[in-house]
Amino acid sequence: MNKQRLLLSAAAAAFVAFGVAGPASAETLNVVASFTVLADVVKHVGGDHVKVSSLVGPNGDPHEFEPSPADAKTLNAAKVVFVSGEGLEGWMDRLITASGYKGTPVVTSDGINMRTMVDDGKTVTDPHVWNSPVNVKVWVANIEKALSAADPADAADFKANAERYTKVLTELDAYAHSKFDKIPEDRRKVLTSHDAFGYFGREYKVSFLAPLGFSTETEASAANVAKLIEQIKTEHVKAYFFENSNDPRLVKQVAKATGAEPGGELYVESLSKANGPASTYEKMFRYNVDQMAAAMAKSS
Known part of the structure; x- marks a missing residue:
């Protein structure tokens, strides 16, 4: 190897050693959402900074879902877990126990003006909040807050994504x-x-x-x-x-x-x-x- 190549190799090694070989990329967050509708909204807010898995798959029923050992493994590996809440995911506590997941799921429906209904003679809270895009705006705000807390370096991107998607929700309502x-x-x-x-x-x-x-x-x-x-x-x-x-x-x-x-x-x-x-x-x-x-x- 000639002298010029030696100098170039040494310079390249120095750049890598001191972290200036190129722009540093933030870690992609491993995120789990309880069902597909919520997973899609999380993807829009998280953008390229998140990898989202949905426990309930396409065309699946979140009421009657039966978690598998693979779902427990997926949950255990998650950095952030999102649920809609209000009794929709009645199986989640069992899955958390089985998986060994140590975190607390983010309840995205917190802050929504909930409606009650009489079901089989009992007054219950209606969990189907996402069928109004006005409610999904609350989801978006809660998702942005949780992702920013888990990955502060990308908070500006989460904020921009949330604002962009909120405009989409306003258009859907109209x-x-x-x-x-x-x-x-x-x-x-x-x-x-x-x-x-x-x-x-x-x-x-x-x-x-x-x-x-x-x-x-x-x-x-x-x-x-x-x-x-x-x-x-x-x-x-x-x-x-x-x-x-x-x-x-x-x-x-x-x-x-x-x-x-x-x-x-x-x-x-x-x-x-x-x-x-x-x-x-x-x-x-x-x-x-x-x-x-x-x-x-x-x-x-």
């Missing part, structure tokens, strides 16, 4: 209003599998009727189904929808007894696979709005 506000309120009625659209209904004055309560783990009694059928007939509900993450047989049974027409499939608690129509939260929300608005307009 889009829904543009579709529903022109439909008479007495026509904004939909039959679905279970009571998961309460926050959507509150924002856009849509009435949802469902044979099941807030959780798909419950079972509808014959008396409640009969009462629902009578209510649908009385209120002239014209369209029914089944959901991507649970069994459509009961809602089809109710629809057959009432004459309601199929409106299609809604994505309520889970995103579709990447090649489906609801592979992100933004696509999911727009898709649901379009499906429901089209059915209501047809019945009007």
